[in-house]
Amino acid sequence: MPRIKDAVPIIQKGLSEKKAIIVIGECSVDYVGRASSKLKLGDRIVIIKRDSSILVHRPRDYSPVNWQPPGCLFEIQSLNDFLSIKAVHKKSKETVNISFKRVYTLLVLDIFDTGEFTLYASEEDMQRCILSHPDIIESGLKVISYEKKIEPGFVDVYCLDSLNRLVVVEIKRRIAGIDAVMQLEKYLEAVRKYSNREVRGVLAAPGISRSVQKSLVALNIEFKPLSPKKCAELLRKTSESKSLEKYIT
Amino acid sequence: MPRIKDAVPIIQKGLSEKKAIIVIGECSVDYVGRASSKLKLGDRIVIIKRDSSILVHRPRDYSPVNWQPPGCLFEIQSLNDFLSIKAVHKKSKETVNISFKRVYTLLVLDIFDTGEFTLYASEEDMQRCILSHPDIIESGLKVISYEKKIEPGFVDVYCLDSLNRLVVVEIKRRIAGIDAVMQLEKYLEAVRKYSNREVRGVLAAPGISRSVQKSLVALNIEFKPLSPKKCAELLRKTSESKSLEKYIT
DNA sequence: GTTTCCATTTCGTCA
DNA sequence: TGACGAAGTGGAAAC
Numbered sequence: 303m304p305r306i307k308d309a310v311p312i313i314q315k316g317l318s319e320k321k322a323i324i325v326i327g328e329c330s331v332d333y334v335g336r337a338s339s340k341l342k343l344g345d346r347i348v349i350i351k352r353d354s355s356i357l358v359h360r361p362r363d364y365s366p367v368n369w370q371p372p373g374c375l376f377e378i379q380s381l382n383d384f385l386s387i388k389a390v391h392k393k394s395k396e397t398v399n400i401s402f403k404r405v406y407t408l409l410v411l412d413i414f415d416t417g418e419f420t421l422y423a424s425e426e427d428m429q430r431c432i433l434s435h436p437d438i439i440e441s442g443l444k445v446i447s448y449e450k451k452i453e454p455g456f457v458d459v460y461c462l463d464s465l466n467r468l469v470v471v472e473i474k475r476r477i478a479g480i481d482a483v484m485q486l487e488k489y490l491e492a493v494r495k496y497s498n499r500e501v502r503g504v505l506a507a508p509g510i511s512r513s514v515q516k517s518l519v520a521l522n523i524e525f526k527p528l529s530p531k532k533c534a535e536l537l538r539k540t541s542e543s544k545s546l547e548k549y550i551t
Numbered sequence: 552m553p554r555i556k557d558a559v560p561i562i563q564k565g566l567s568e569k570k571a572i573i574v575i576g577e578c579s580v581d582y583v584g585r586a587s588s589k590l591k592l593g594d595r596i597v598i599i600k601r602d603s604s605i606l607v608h609r610p611r612d613y614s615p616v617n618w619q620p621p622g623c624l625f626e627i628q629s630l631n632d633f634l635s636i637k638a639v640h641k642k643s644k645e646t647v648n649i650s651f652k653r654v655y656t657l658l659v660l661d662i663f664d665t666g667e668f669t670l671y672a673s674e675e676d677m678q679r680c681i682l683s684h685p686d687i688i689e690s691g692l693k694v695i696s697y698e699k700k701i702e703p704g705f706v707d708v709y710c711l712d713s714l715n716r717l718v719v720v721e722i723k724r725r726i727a728g729i730d731a732v733m734q735l736e737k738y739l740e741a742v743r744k745y746s747n748r749e750v751r752g753v754l755a756a757p758g759i760s761r762s763v764q765k766s767l768v769a770l771n772i773e774f775k776p777l778s779p780k781k782c783a784e785l786l787r788k789t790s791e792s793k794s795l796e797k798y799i800t
Numbered sequence: 801g802t803t804t805c806c807a808t809t810t811c812g813t814c815a
Numbered sequence: 816t817g818a819c820g821a822a823g824t825g826g827a828a829a830c
Binding site: 322324326330336337338339340341342343344345346347349351352353355357359360361362363364367369371372406407409411413414415416417418419420421422423424454455475476480481484485488530531534 | 571573575579585586587588589590591592593594595596598600601602604606608609610611612613616618620621655656658660662663664665666667668669670671672673704724725729730733734737762766779780783
Binding site: 364365421423424425454455456474475 | 803804805806807808809810811
């Protein structure tokens with residue numbers, strides 16, 4: 303249990319050497335920026351990372367109660383027997399002020415991490431899957447383009463079906479809600495304005511909420527069940543490259 | 552620098568006593584669940600919280616590289632001189648598997664936090680501000696209701712203007728993008744179906760993106776500049792209670 | 801830098 | 816429990 307006075311120079315030295323720092327103790331936190339907040343006294347875990355971001359974690363919950371993104375300037379000082387850690391984010395004009403009444407643990411960490419991180423079964427995987435295997439949506443489908451800019455946004459996948467009708471495919475990696483339908487409808491309206499061809503809307507997702515089913519019928523949008531994990535598996539089996547360009551026709 | 556063999560019982564005891572645990576060391580992480588991921592060897596900070604959530608933090612970045620929400624079961628063991636921490640979330644069928652090659656620091660924390668947290672200048676504050684001072688939007692505006700259920704969702708604030716026209720107000724605490732306009736347009740369409748009265752749409756936000764301005768004109772939606780901080784200030788000055796009920800007429 | 805949209809989003813709320 | 820929308824959302828990609 304380091305004393306407040308001793309903690310100040312240790313933290314300052316750690317910061318100047320761009321090390322990661324963990325402070326655990328009883329503190330209160332004030333935040334002013336886009337919004338503002340006040341957090342009364344309690345035990346927290348404060349992490350200052352090497353990119354000058356800062357997190358204040360409570361003993362519960364996934365998300366930090368206070369934080370600042372990378373790019374902070376820090377002021378460390380002892381004020382009336384309290385350890386004050388002030389993180390100022392100049393760019394976004396935000397400030398987090400932490401005031402420690404007691405410090406239980408202070409760690410200065412010399413840690414490095416260059417380990418590669420790979421995520422599978424993202425929406426992008428679903429898109430790649432459809433681009434390389436358009437039959438998964440519908441037999442005879444031909445991809446024209448993807449991420450095509452249409453008036454206010456991007457169409458996920460843009461196709462022609464076996465009867466030469468335009469098909470706009472909207473992909474969601476989760477149960478699709480009303481927002482997904484609205485997004486697709488927006489694109490459909492835009493495409494119909496540009497083209498006299500018949501235009502179909504297809505929502506590809508692992509599921510749809512019940513209330514959305516009605517909207518689908520009303521708007522004549524089709525639903526195609528498609529799971530992100532199945533897509534990722536299929537991609538793995540067929541060893542598709544990460545590059546998408548080759549699928550454009 | 553504790554040895555792997557020593558770490559296992561210490562962590563197990565900490566878990567059984569529902570303490571918070573921090574493990575810092577060189578590890579790799581595998582995740583399987585809604586999606587899946589692989590993270591190669593590197594130094595990380597692992598936090599197991601008292602609600603049985605777990606976070607894996609790299610020395611950079613705001614967000615954890617891997618995590619699990621509250622409600623995990625943990626398996627701690629030593630495997631071939633590696634410390635294995637397996638977090639299984641039964642409910643969501645997700646698993647995070649952490650394999651430590653080396654442990655630099657191991658902390659078992661007896662920390663408690665009941666400190667009250669208050670956030671100011673949220674969208675709810677903006678809504679309260681409009682409800683108690685509807686003139687801030689427009690002189691002569693009368694609030695009919697708020698969070699009113701309209702077919703597919705909830706209208707933020709629902710009013711009558713001085714000419715007895717219906718006014719649907721959509722509130723955003725940030726620069727409003729295309730999604731905000733879409734949402735408002737959705738409500739406008741629904742309200743116009745239900746009522747023969749003239750219906751106006753007002754977007755109250757601190758700003759709008761340039762491309763959205765065009766949509767506003769096309770859809771005949773009005774924009775009212777309104778900052779969340781100004782709203783919070785006004786509420787503070789007039790000491791409005793948190794209760795909203797009294798504003799319904 | 802602005803805009804758009806995904807995210808293992810998380811979180812809260814309400815029916 | 817499902818559904819819907821906010822969040823101090825964060826993060827990335829495109830332009």
